[in-house]
Amino acid sequence: MPNKLEFLNFVNMATFRYRWRAFKAIVLMLLVTVLMVSVFQRGLVSSRGDIQFERDSRMQKEVINYWKENQDKLAETKEEPVYERDIARTWDITSTNCSTNTNISTTESFNTLEQSFQQFLLYRHCRYFPMIMNHPEKCSEDVHLLIAVKSIITQHDRRDVIRKTWGKEQVIGGKKIKLLFLLGSSTNEAEKANHQKLLEYEDYIYGDILQWDFMDTFFNLTLKETNFLKWFSIYCGNVRYIFKGDDDVFVSVTNILEYLESSKNTKDLFAGDVLFKAIPIRNKENKYHIPLVLYNKTNYPPYAGGGGFLMDGPLAQRLYLTSETLELFPIDDVFLGMCLEVLQVTPIKHNAFKTFGLLKDKKSKLNKEPCFYKSMIVVHKLLPPELLEMWRLVHTDLGCALKSGLLGDLKNEKL
Ligand SMILES: *[C@@H]1O[C@H](CO)[C@@H](O)[C@H](O)[C@H]1NC(C)=O
Ligand SMILES: *[C@@H]1O[C@H](CO)[C@@H](O)[C@H](O)[C@H]1NC(C)=O
Ligand SMILES: *[C@@H]1O[C@H](CO)[C@@H](O)[C@H](O)[C@H]1NC(C)=O
Numbered sequence: 189m190p191n192k193l194e195f196l197n198f199v200n201m202a203t204f205r206y207r208w209r210a211f212k213a214i215v216l217m218l219l220v221t222v223l224m225v226s227v228f229q230r231g232l233v234s235s236r237g238d239i240q241f242e243r244d245s246r247m248q249k250e251v252i253n254y255w256k257e258n259q260d261k262l263a264e265t266k267e268e269p270v271y272e273r274d275i276a277r278t279w280d281i282t283s284t285n286c287s288t289n290t291n292i293s294t295t296e297s298f299n300t301l302e303q304s305f306q307q308f309l310l311y312r313h314c315r316y317f318p319m320i321m322n323h324p325e326k327c328s329e330d331v332h333l334l335i336a337v338k339s340i341i342t343q344h345d346r347r348d349v350i351r352k353t354w355g356k357e358q359v360i361g362g363k364k365i366k367l368l369f370l371l372g373s374s375t376n377e378a379e380k381a382n383h384q385k386l387l388e389y390e391d392y393i394y395g396d397i398l399q400w401d402f403m404d405t406f407f408n409l410t411l412k413e414t415n416f417l418k419w420f421s422i423y424c425g426n427v428r429y430i431f432k433g434d435d436d437v438f439v440s441v442t443n444i445l446e447y448l449e450s451s452k453n454t455k456d457l458f459a460g461d462v463l464f465k466a467i468p469i470r471n472k473e474n475k476y477h478i479p480l481v482l483y484n485k486t487n488y489p490p491y492a493g494g495g496g497f498l499m500d501g502p503l504a505q506r507l508y509l510t511s512e513t514l515e516l517f518p519i520d521d522v523f524l525g526m527c528l529e530v531l532q533v534t535p536i537k538h539n540a541f542k543t544f545g546l547l548k549d550k551k552s553k554l555n556k557e558p559c560f561y562k563s564m565i566v567v568h569k570l571l572p573p574e575l576l577e578m579w580r581l582v583h584t585d586l587g588c589a590l591k592s593g594l595l596g597d598l599k600n601e602k603l
C-alpha cells in the first residue's frame with residue numbers, strides 16, 4: 189500500500205503532467221495563430237501596396253525595378269554585406285585627428301586637379317568629427333518625423349523662419365514632429381569670433397542645433413551626411429521617418445504626412461526628386477562638375493536631389509553602415525545614391541518634390557501661385573521673406589478649387 193505522502197506525490201505528478209500537456213497544446217495553438225495572422229497580414233500588405241502602386245505616378249512604375257532592369261549592374265554589385273557590428277551608444281569621436289593623406293599628393297593626376305578637389309582628396313579619409321553641440325535627447329520619445337535641415341552658421345534668419353513655418357516642432361494627429369539643424373564649424377576666424385557665440389545662444393534658446401567640428405564647405409556636405417547618419421543610428425532608434433533638406437526650401441508637412449500615410453507599407457522608403465541616369469558634369473565652370481579622376485562612369489546611380497527628400501529610419505541606419513564601405517564622394521546627394529545602389533534600393537520619384545528648380549520659365553505665374561505650393565511637398569528655392577509670404581498665403585483660405593486645373597497648366601509648361 190502506498191502511504192499517504194506517496195499518494196499525494198502521485199496526484200501532484202499527474203496534475204503536473206496534465207498541466208504540461210495543456211500548456212504544450214496552448215503554445216502550439218498560439219504559434220499556429222501567429223503564423224496564420226502574419227501570413228494573412230502579408231497578403232494584405234502586398235495587395236494594399238499594389239493599390240498604392242497603381243495610384244502613384246506612372247514615373248514610379250517605370251522605374252520601380254531599376255536595379256532588376258539593369259542586370260549588368262546587378263551582376264556587378266555584390267550582395268549586400270552582412271553587418272555584425274554594434275553601433276556605439278554615444279558619440280564616440282572625441283578628437284580631431286585628421287592629417288593630410290600624403291600618399292595622394294604625389295600622384296600625377298593629383299597635380300592637374302583644381303585646389304578644391306585637391307583639398308577634398310587630401311582629407312577624404314577623415315570621416316567622423318567631434319561634436320561641438322549635441323542633442324542626444326532629441327529622439328528620446330517616439331518621433332514620427334524628424335526634420336533635419338542643412339544650414340551654415342551665418343544663416344540665422346533662415347533657421348528662424350523655418351522654426352516659425354514648416355519646421356515647427358508639434359504633434360499632428362498624435363504624430364510627433366521634431367526639428368534639427370545640421371552644421372559644421374566656421375571656415376574663417378572672423379566668423380568664428382562673431383557668429384559662434386550667437387549660434388550657441390540660439391541653441392540655448394531652441395535646443396535644435398547639431399554642430400560638428402569640420403569646416404562647413406561645399407565639398408564637406410558629404411561629411412554632414414555621414415556624420416548625421418551615424419548620429420541618427422546612435423540616438424534615433426525611435427524615429428519612423430526623416431525629412432532631410434536645405435534651409436532655403438518651401439515644405440508642406442501636411443502633404444508629407446499624407447504621403448507617408450499612403451506609403452506606410454512601403455519597405456525601404458526613399459522618396460524625392462529623383463534623377464535616374466544623370467550624367468556627370470564635366471564643364472569646369474559648373475559648381476557641380478566632377479573630374480574623371482573622381483568619377484569615370486557615364487551615369488550616376490539614381491539619386492534624389494539633396495534639397496529635400498524622405499527616408500524611413502531603418503533605411504537610414506542601413507545607409508550609415510553602407511556609407512562606411514564606400515569612399516566619400518564630394519557631392520552629398522550623389523553619394524547617398526551610391527549607398528542606395530549598394531543596398532539595391534531604388535529611390536521613388538515623386539512629382540511633389542521640386543528640388544531642381546520649379547519651372548524653366550522663371551516668369552511663369554505658377555512660380556508664385558499659392559495653390560501650386562499647397563499641392564507640393566518641397567519646392568526649391570525660397571529665401572526667408574518669400575518663404576514667410578508664401579506660407580501666409582498658403583495658409584489663408586485659398587479656395588484652391590482650381591488645383592487640378594493648375595496642375596493641368598503645369599503639365600503644359602516644361603518642367
Ligand atoms: C593621431 O593619429 C596618429 C596616426 O594615425 C597617431 O599616432 C596619434 O596618436 C593620434 N593622435 C590622437 C590625439 O589621437
Ligand atoms: C598611405 O599609404 C600607406 C602605405 O601604402 C598606407 O598604409 C596608409 O594607410 C596610407 N595613408 C592613407 C591616409 O591612406
Ligand atoms: C573638410 O573639413 C576638414 C576638417 O575641418 C578639413 O580639413 C578639410 O579641408 C575640409 N575639406 C574640404 C574639401 O573643404
Ligand SMILES: *[C@@H]1O[C@H](CO)[C@@H](O)[C@H](O)[C@H]1NC(C)=O
Pocket residue numbers: 481484485
Ligand atoms: C575608373 O575608375 C576606377 C576606380 O577609380 C578604376 O579602377 C578604373 O580603372 C577606371 N576606369 C577607366 C576606364 O579609367
